[in-house]
Amino acid sequence: MSTSVASGMPRRLRGRLSALPTMPLDILFEIFSYLPPGDLVQLARVTKPFRQVLLSRSQSALLWTQSYELVPDVPPCPEDMSEPAWAHLLFGGSYCYTCGTKPVNKIMFLFRRRACKNCIKKHMYQIHALPFTFDQWESELLYCIPVFIGEIKSYGVGRFWWDSDVEALRHDLDALLARRDGDRGDAYRQDLSGLADSMGILLKTKQEHVGLCEGWEDARIGDRSVEIMEIKEQRFDE
Numbered sequence: 069m070s071t072s073v074a075s076g077m078p079r080r081l082r083g084r085l086s087a088l089p090t091m092p093l094d095i096l097f098e099i100f101s102y103l104p105p106g107d108l109v110q111l112a113r114v115t116k117p118f119r120q121v122l123l124s125r126s127q128s129a130l131l132w133t134q135s136y137e138l139v140p141d142v143p144p145c146p147e148d149m150s151e152p153a154w155a156h157l158l159f160g161g162s163y164c165y166t167c168g169t170k171p172v173n174k175i176m177f178l179f180r181r182r183a184c185k186n187c188i189k190k191h192m193y194q195i196h197a198l199p200f201t202f203d204q205w206e207s208e209l210l211y212c213i214p215v216f217i218g219e220i221k222s223y224g225v226g227r228f229w230w231d232s233d234v235e236a237l238r239h240d241l242d243a244l245l246a247r248r249d250g251d252r253g254d255a256y257r258q259d260l261s262g263l264a265d266s267m268g269i270l271l272k273t274k275q276e277h278v279g280l281c282e283g284w285e286d287a288r289i290g291d292r293s294v295e296i297m298e299i300k301e302q303r304f305d306e
């Protein structure tokens with residue numbers, strides 16, 4: 069068992085888990101099929117074989133489907149993510165995906181990540197400061213990838229893009245441009261227009277899903293504060 073992960077677990081849970089790696093795979097799958105996604109995420113961290121099995125689409129797709137069915141209020145896994153990656157985002161721990169800083173409770177659903185304030189400042193750019201260049205026609209596509217509209221401290225209010233999303237877009241456009249031998253003429257502009265249509269549809273679907281996720285997160289934070297209040301009241305009563 070990985071001591072670094074196990075050491076962060078309650079002693080009782082560590083004791084129970086210690087027998088798991090010695091069990092046959094079919095028994096393990098039977099046990100895993102009763103676990104919600106958050107527990108599967110924790111288990112994937114326990115040993116390398118668990119991780120390999122739980123992250124393998126071919127071996128565990130059904131298992132994850134069953135796991136999500138146990139918690140019907142959890143927002144469904146979006147098409148652009150795998151079930152384990154989705155579970156990791158929701159339940160994998162409140163830390164920044166880029167630097168590991170804790171706690172980062174708020175999930176940036178549209179960007180599929182958690183990010184601390186420093187990384188938001190470091191990786192989010194307004195259009196005039198983007199680290200990649202786009203011509204007039206290409207820049208239309210920036211409105212078809214995730215963009216945050218709001219305030220970032222010290223930058224003010226505006227539209228902000230995450231650098232790796234912009235880099236991926238630049239990469240896709242370069243591939244498209246290469247197919248036109250670098251010619252930015254009508255054919256390339258038509259390519260851009262077709263791409264904008266399909267990406268726009270995807271972004272709209274993503275935004276609708278984000279609305280669902282934020283509702284779920286708000287309800288969850290509400291539940292948690294009620295739980296904390298109940299614990300406090302209980303302590304007061306004791």
Ligand SMILES: [Zn+2]
Binds near residue numbers: 164168169183184186
């Ligand atoms: Zn960070």
